[in-house]
Amino acid sequence: MHALRLVLDHGNTRRPFWSLEAHGIFETGIHLVSGDVGSGKSTLALMMAGLHAPTSGAVVREGIRSVLVSFQFPEFHVTGLSVAEECASWGFEPGAVIRQAGIDVLPEIPVLSLSRGELKRLHLACILSKECDLLLLDEPFSSLDCPAKEEVCRQISRRAGGITVIFTHEQGIFPEIDHLWEITGGSLVDCGRMPDGLRHWQHAPPLARLLVETGRIPASLTPKGLQEAACRIRD
Numbered sequence: 001m002h003a004l005r006l007v008l009d010h011g012n013t014r015r016p017f018w019s020l021e022a023h024g025i026f027e028t029g030i031h032l033v034s035g036d037v038g039s040g041k042s043t044l045a046l047m048m049a050g051l052h053a054p055t056s057g058a059v060v061r062e063g064i065r066s067v068l069v070s071f072q073f074p075e076f077h078v079t080g081l082s083v084a085e086e087c088a089s090w091g092f093e094p095g096a097v098i099r100q101a102g103i104d105v106l107p108e109i110p111v112l113s114l115s116r117g118e119l120k121r122l123h124l125a126c127i128l129s130k131e132c133d134l135l136l137l138d139e140p141f142s143s144l145d146c147p148a149k150e151e152v153c154r155q156i157s158r159r160a161g162g163i164t165v166i167f168t169h170e171q172g173i174f175p176e177i178d179h180l181w182e183i184t185g186g187s188l189v190d191c192g193r194m195p196d197g198l199r200h201w202q203h204a205p206p207l208a209r210l211l212v213e214t215g216r217i218p219a220s221l222t223p224k225g226l227q228e229a230a231c232r233i234r235d
């Protein structure tokens with residue numbers, strides 16, 4: 001596998017009433033970028049994908065030959081009329097995708113007749129089955145219930161190789177995360193690798209924050225990792 005790096009070299013973007021400064025290096029692994037509503041997560045995802053040019057600075061994709069972006073709203077990705085056509089547009093048979101998505105739909109029905117959550121699961125099943133060097137997932141958990149979030153997390157955690165970046169304000173359910181980032185005060189902040197990065201993560205969910213404050217640093221942000229830390233006798 002060739003070395004992959006996405007370098008944000010003071011990649012700044014400005015709009016009349018908003019700006020974002022993004023500086024840092026994303027290496028192979030699973031990255032979590034958290035931030036409040038409107039903080040710039042989607043804009044940063046577009047910048048990293050090469051779909052939004054920085055106003056100043058640069059975004060350098062070293063060794064990255066393939067990029068996939070998943071937008072928050074699954075309708076943005078639809079190109080087929082039926083579920084089967086939609087799966088085919090990704091190069092997949094509908095049966096396998098429908099099984100992986102865990103939804104109960106027929107391949108011949110119009111893809112836009114699916115509920116938002118079903119469509120999101122179908123889209124995620126397709127995109128998570130593709131191999132790529134850089135996978136950018138903007139709010140992958142939106143529209144999903146807890147079991148579906150957990151299944152998507154398992155699929156993300158299984159990704160081997162490549163750079164995966166999750167942009168989200170999710171506070172409950174996470175996959176295995178290697179590196180924590182957050183957007184705060186108009187800047188991308190590198191909180192650091194897990195688990196030490198937890199100490200610097202302002203957007204940490206309440207349970208993770210409590211565990212850190214009580215000296216039980218979770219090794220992982222997965223539900224199992226948080227449970228293990230919560231059940232641990234204080235260090």
Ligand SMILES: Nc1ncnc2c1ncn2[C@@H]1O[C@H](COP(=O)(O)OP(=O)(O)OP(=O)(O)O)[C@@H](O)[C@H]1O
Nearest residue numbers: 015018035036037038039040041042043044072169
């Ligand atoms: N095309 C645009 N033109 C002008 N301003 C925009 C445009 N797109 C986004 N913005 C502004 O840029 C800022 C960042 O938006 P962005 O969608 O990146 O935030 P976000 O963190 O992804 O939000 P959310 O959590 O709601 O998805 C917001 O203030 C938004 O109003």
